[in-house]
């Protein structure tokens with residue numbers, strides 16, 4: 001899922017950060033200008049209003065008493081009317097002896113007319129959005145049975161976006177569903193959980209003739225009778241209930257084809273608004289490139305025997321319905337993100353909403369990989385933009401969702417999407433490409449998760465197996481704990497050319513005292529350079545190494561592989577920073593007042609204080625040649641700040657912490 005209702009304050013407030021982070025990177029990043037706009041995806045999922053009504057959903061405690069393996073569904077809808085009428089036949093296997101009832105989730109505005117069983121009508125109750133159907137005789141483990149729930153009603157639309165929506169495009173009615181995370185029960189009786197996938201289903205949707213219906217799987221038939229058209233879709237892969245979806249309007253349809261593996265063709269079926277068809281035909285072609293790329297980097301497209309597709313809708317983003325994503329438009333990033341979910345989110349689904357990063361962090365990172373492979377000149381900038389968002393907004397908060405009743409938190413653009421994606425990028429650089437891709441594929445292919453659900457713990461185990469390493473510290477500090485490290489790299493070169501290095505971290509959040517990481521540092525001399533990765537296991541750790549040449553510049557993490565700020569003065573030559581001793585700041589940490597003092601020999605010509613997210617929060621031109629300045633920092637947000645002073649024309653930098 002990805003929302004495009006972009007409020008781009010982030011871009012405005014961090015613009016000057018771009019200037020200074022790039023000081024250290026100018027030589028290696030080729031910036032183009034307007035080409036970036038397309039992927040500046042500050043998608044903040046500002047859907048709180050939409051979601052508030054859906055909070056506090058807990059799967060029925062009885063969800064585990066049966067395994068739904070097949071649904072045959074008949075729906076009758078008209079995109080002009082907020083109404084649904086239908087029946088859902090469920091085939092299930094009983095998992096517990098002496099089971100006397102089965103439960104489905106269905107919201108109250110919908111009414112159940114009857115429940116049919118081969119023995120006749122079954123008794124049922126429908127309260128608190130749960131249907132309880134009573135069996136005539138108790139069933140035992142491994143018994144297989146089926147029943148059909150007949151229901152109808154006007155799904156409750158809570159204004160704005162919801163799980164069952166009627167809308168218009170170009171004055172033509174359109175209807176779509178979007179059930180993630182808790183909305184499937186708003187329009188059909190199902191088991192709304194992250195426990196049991198439906199192994200296969202047939203969906204029959206009857207609509208006024210002139211409409212097409214997009215849905216999961218393969219379109220088997222479209223038959224018209226008495227001005228009604230019934231579209232039959234068949235899907236034969238395991239699918240979670242929130243990914244079952246329909247969209248209907250007067251779609252124009254066309255297909256592109258991708259080629260994967262040993263020449264296998266995959267149909268990409270596009271249902272687009274007729275007024276957008278010309279543009280869409282150009283834009284959706286990109287799906288071919290991305291589907292082929294993901295199929296090479298990971299296992300081949302998981303639903304290749306059926307199709308991939310898009311159905312246009314009016315929600316402000318995209319939703320990765322299995323084999324047919326619903327899309328507001330066909331921007332490259334939205335295509336890449338929703339398609340990525342077919343591997344991570346659909347084929348393998350997060351096993352709880354706490355673990356949503358397995359859907360969203362992964363899909364966001366795969367979108368990044370489209371830059372690395374299909375648009376390499378903008379790969380550095382993709383990383384830069386993701387980091388910018390994290391540094392601005394993730395000083396606290398964990399990737400693992402601490403409150404799943406707050407749906408805004410589940411779909412936090414910064415924590416679940418951006419930070420989740422950067423954790424994967426860092427992991428790749430900690431364990432290496434081979435182990436990383438092996439772990440990514442184990443998650444898709446291992447029998448415990450393939451076609452099913454995955455927990456963060458399982459993800460960790462797959463990468464540990466692939467990398468033959470222990471990742472407890474990495475997963476703990478990056479996913480469960482909060483914040484990110486701020487680095488200072490102190491270095492000096494000795495007469496024998498050996499270099500002494502000290503890695504100093506100031507994490508933004510107290511939950512981590514030192515992020516244990518392999519930290520890449522680039523040493524550059526005349527015509528020579530060497531990239532060394534230092535394994536930091538404690539704060540203020542020192543290292544020595546001999547590059548074999550005279551070093552004139554040290555660059556912290558030149559490829560942006562560490563989730564941390566990258567200002568040019570992160571690496572400091574302590575020999576050449578002799579002026580630093582002429583500048584003192586105290587107290588440190590400081591609360592209200594910060595005193596900045598130079599010694600008797602020197603005057604600071606200018607002083608700037610820069611926050612960790614790159615904002616210049618204080619500037620002072622010392623025209624009156626003061627030696628001591630008192631800065632009121634009571635309004636500063638707590639965190640790490642940099643002081644940059646110019647003394648005798650040279651830059652001196654220091655850090656302090658505002659409590």
Ligand SMILES: [Zn+2]
Nearest residue numbers: 001002360363
């Ligand atoms: Zn998504």
